[in-house]
Amino acid sequence: MSILQQLTAKSWETQGALEDIQGEASLALPDAKVGFWVFLGVITMVFALFAVAYNMRLELGDWRPLADPAILWLNTAVLIISSIAMQVARVAADTGNVNRTQLGLTIGGLCSIAFLVGQFWAWQQLRRAGFFLTSSPADAFFYLITGLHGLHVLGGLWVWARTSAKVWGGAEIEKVRLSVELCTVYWHFLLIVWAVLFGLLLST
């Protein structure tokens, strides 16, 4: 039954359990996956609100943009590579290829760490160029948004480390498949968030 049919059902007219048994009572997805997607919705809301706040401030007219460090392009490329590597790991986990799963996870994680280092480097460049957190709202927003995105990458790395430990520790591939999948989706999600934020920062 579609969600619309479910919500328009006249539940007082029908009785019995049989017609509802197969797959109707739940979404037929793993609990962790459903919880994870709801959580992604919450994070999306956080970043969207920062983006809206950024735009509202932008419209006030006295905006003094800051320089965009060139290294941000390199960081973006590194983040794309890490996302691709995670996708490789996910496909490999689906097909039961342990070695390739390990390879993908390793490259994905290392690239994410490189991304964080690169972001930190970008902060250093900006500070040397005289753009401090308190210089203007544009600077404050830049540090805040990139910092928050970095924190989310860091959180992802924590889950990545736990998943990797399981994979390297010789866990059966079926047992870690879901973890690898959710990690990968999270990586893609953070890549999209970064792309949107980077576009927003570049456009001003």
Added chain:
Amino acid sequence: MAYVAIADRDNEQELHDPDTFITKYVWSQDHKVIAIQYSIIAIAVGLIALVLSGMMRLQLAFPDAFAFIDPTAYYQFITMHGMIMVIYLLTALFLGGFGNYLIPLMVGSRDMVFPFMNMLSVWVYLLAVIVLVASFFAPGGPTGAGWTLYPPQAILTGTPGADWGIVLMLVSLAIFIVAFTMGGLNYVTTVLQARARGMTLMRMPLSVWGIFTATVLGLFAFPALLVSAIMMLFDKLLNTSFFMPAVLSMGGQLTYEGGTPILFQHLFWFFGHPEVYIVALPAFGIVSDILSCHARKNIFGYRMMVWAIIAIGGLSFIVWAHHMYVSGMNPYFGFFFATTTLIIAVPTAIKVYNWVLTLWQGNIHLTVPMLFAIGFIFTFIHGGLTGLFLGNVVIDLPLSDTYFVVAHFHMVMGVSPILVVLAAIYHWYPKMTGKMLDDTMGKIHFWGTFLGTYSIYLPMHYLGFLGVPRRYYAMGQTEFLIDSVGPLNVGITIAALIVSAFQLLFIFNLFWSLRNGKPSGDNPWRATSLEWQTPQTPPVHGNWGPMLPVVHRWAYDYGVPGADEDFIPQNKPSDATTGEAHETGDVMGSHT
């Protein structure tokens, strides 16, 4: 018993049986224990807020009579009273307390789907409360910025608690949001994933619908509060200028430059308005179930009730700026937000009509939960109607920041949800403890609370019309205020203190009945929903014994013509169905 073997379910839950005192009652992963922990913390911190309101009333009735209530203390009292009541009491109690207790039992699950995260949620919530209460002992005391925490004044010297109080408040809110998110993911996922066989969406009791929708609102609205808290913390601690314009303070130019305070107001109310419905929707759902059960009649317009909950939830995200009419905005924006605000009255009115029509020709039992539920209909209609006044820009402008607003929001989201909380406690206490709450004390408590709160807030509307401004420490010699304002304030204060005393009677009843209450049996109200059909009362860990329930009907089969009794439990199979293969034994609940 209409139960089904666990092995029949696709996603079986692993249960970690608690064996020691610590894992059973302290670090418990059982949703029922977590619910009671949440409730105890929330009620305890709520009592602090009640005392604060009493002290505010003392100052308003007898200005300057109490040396310890100076203007600074008064502002700290109103701020902490508001924040605690809205977030740390009502939100936590409805979602953390009742959500945790009712969702798994009502949808026929053994527990929440992420029990460990659920346990973390309550302890992180406790941490948030500790940080909040710690601000009472911080240098300078808690923040006195008003519960809306508007910058720039919230973090400027001169506002009470501008050094430590505001920082602790913002940190506490951020921690609370983390706790809520962990709990909220559980509530949503449990409703989506862990319903018993046969529990379709439209067979869920309205309590579950209300709590579920409110949780979704919370998950998407609290981020706005988180974002504004983070940005204000940056402004306060790191001297950024997100919300802070260039300010002259104490004769000197501060380093802030270029921030916009209006941005904070938008973010705050984008959270703040859905917050009203985060509190109201669970109350709507719970009161529907209580009215239906104690009127022995099915809920009128069940589908409309569900759709109205969803519609109200959706609309609540596009009305926030009606809190900001006086902040100044494009007139077209005001028109838009006034329109959306008035549109919310449509689904809300549908709900009110349906409650009244549920009572119509019902077999009304005036039990204590029913008294509170009917009381809610009165107070909610009252508070809702004044909301229609305030939703209009031209009426809001003169009434803004007067006691009319105070009276409105206390009726609609103070008194009304609290009446439902009390109704719900009287209704479900027997399931939680196996004992009935004392009936006589309950009735005294109801009449004292209902009539008492009316005598507090009805006169406040009049004060508002007179133009008495809210948040003033003392009126002083104000020419436009007539003489009756003073005695009226004294009367309101006396009523407030009496109502507080009645709440103490209720707390006493909670403890007294634990020992001396009548044993309730499994289903004292002869209710249909699943939580009353558990094999044990109070339900043990895992809720259902070896077999999960199978649901055969909706939750409102009261007074069905031709049935043996005037209620049919949700898990009782009907003769016409062919689902007998899974059922064994007699029907639960028919032996009460």
